[in-house]
Amino acid sequence: MFSFFRKSGGTVLVLLALLLIWQLLHIKVGSGALSSPLATIIKLFEMLSSGELTPHLIETGTALLYALLIAIFGGVALGLLLGVHRLSGNVAEPILLNLYAIPKVTLYPLVLLIFGLGLSAKVAFGVMHGLIPILVFTMNALRQMKPVYMRAARTLHTPLHQMVMHVLLPAILPEVIAGLRLGFSLTLLGVLIGEMFASQRGLGYLITNAMGLGDISTIMAVALLLTVFAVTCNALFMLFDHRLQHK
C-alpha cells in the first residue's frame, strides 16, 4: 500500500489539482454554468440509484459490445492478412492512415442513410472509429516481428497451429494490446457520437438532450461517468500489458 502511494502519489496529487481547478472554475462561473465536483458526484449517484440511467447504460453498453466485437475480430483478422502479405500491406497502409485522419463525423449522414436510425447505425459508427487502429497495430506487429522466431520454429518443424499459438500470437500480443487500448477508446467515442446524432436512447443521446435543455449538471454527471469508465478500462489494458511485459 505504501509503495503504491510512493509510486503513484504524484498522479494522485495531479488529480487532486485537477479537482481543485474544477472547483475554482465552478466558484468563478457559478453552478448554472458548471456544477461543482461534489454536486456532480451526488447527481451521478442520484441518477444511478433512481434507475434513470439504467436503460441508457444498457443501450450504450450493448452498442459498445457489438461494435467492439466487430472492430476487434475484424481488425485483428484484416491486420493479420495484411501483415502476412507484405505487398498488400504496403499498398494499404497509406490508404488506412488517411482514412484514420478523416473526421468521421462528416460521414454520419451516409451511415444514417445506409443503416437507418437505431442500434446498427451506432455500431457501424463505433466500428468505423475503432477498426483501423486495431488493424494498423496488428499489421505492424506482424511486420516488425523478428524473423528469427519463425525461422527457429521452422527449424524445429513446429506444426502450424502450434506455431500460431506458441510463437506468432505471443510475439505480437503486446502490440495488439496497445492497438486494442486505442481501438477501445475510439470505439466508445464512435458509439457516443453515433448516439448523439442518431438515437433516442443511450448516454450520447442523454448528453445532446441535456445540451438542448441547458442542463449542465446532467452533462457533467454523464461526462464524469464516461471519463471514469474510459480511464478505468484503459488502466486495465495497461495493467494487462504490464503483466505481459514482465512475464
Add this chain to the structure above:
Amino acid sequence: MKKESWKEGWIRIVVVAGLILLIELLCRFDIIPASVMIPPSQMLVHLKEVLASGKFDQDIRASLINIVSASFGAVILGFLVGLIVHSMPPLRKAIEPLLASYYAVPTFIFYPVFIVLLGVGALPIIAIGVLLAIVTMITATLSGLDRIPRVMRKSAQVFRMRRWKTALYIELPAALPYLFSGVKLAVAYAFIGVIASEFILSGTGIGYAISYAYNNFEMQDMYALMLFVLLLVSAINMVLNVFDRRFQARRQR
C-alpha cells in the same frame, strides 16, 4: 527498393480508382439508390458548382480559420508543456499515466461547458480542437527530447556552446523528426475536433453546413461538402507525409 515503392504507388492508385469506379457504377445502376448516395462524379461536378458560386465560402473560411488556429495553438502549447514537463522528472512521472489514458475520454462532451466559459462563437470550437490535439504534441515532444543522442549534447559541451545555442543548433534539429510526427497528428486531431464541434452545436462551419444540408434533404450539397472534407484532409495529409518522410530519412542517417 525504389522500384518496389513505385510499383506499390501504382497499385495503390489503381485500387483507389477501382473503388471509386465501383461506387460510381453501383450508383449509376441504382444498386445503391439515389436517396442513399449520389454517384461520385455528380458529387465532384456539384462541388465545383458550389465552390464557383461561393455558397459555402463563409462556412469553409470559418472552419479553416478554426482548424488553423487550433493546430497552431495545440502545437505551440503542446511543445511548451512538453519542454516544461521534460525538465521536471517527478512531474513527468505523475502526469504520464494520465497522458496515456487521455484519449479514452471523449473530450468533446465538454463542449457545452466551454460554451458557458468562453461564450458562443469560434473560441469554444478552437478550444475543443486544441484540447483534442495538444496531448499528441506533448507526447511527441517528450519522446523527441528523450531520443536526442547523449553524444550530441556532449559534443556541444566539448565545443563549449552556450545553452541557447545548444538548444537551437543541436537539440531542436535532433528532436525535429519526432516533433513533426506530433505536428502531423495534431493537425488531424484539430480537424476532427473542429468539425465534430461544428456538427454538435454551432451556426457556422463545414460541419454545420453538412448537418444543415442533411436535415433539409439537400443531398447534392451534403455530398459535395463531404467530398470537399475528404479531399482536403487527404491533400493536407499527403503534404505533411512528404515532409515527414524527409525528416524520417534524416533520422536514419
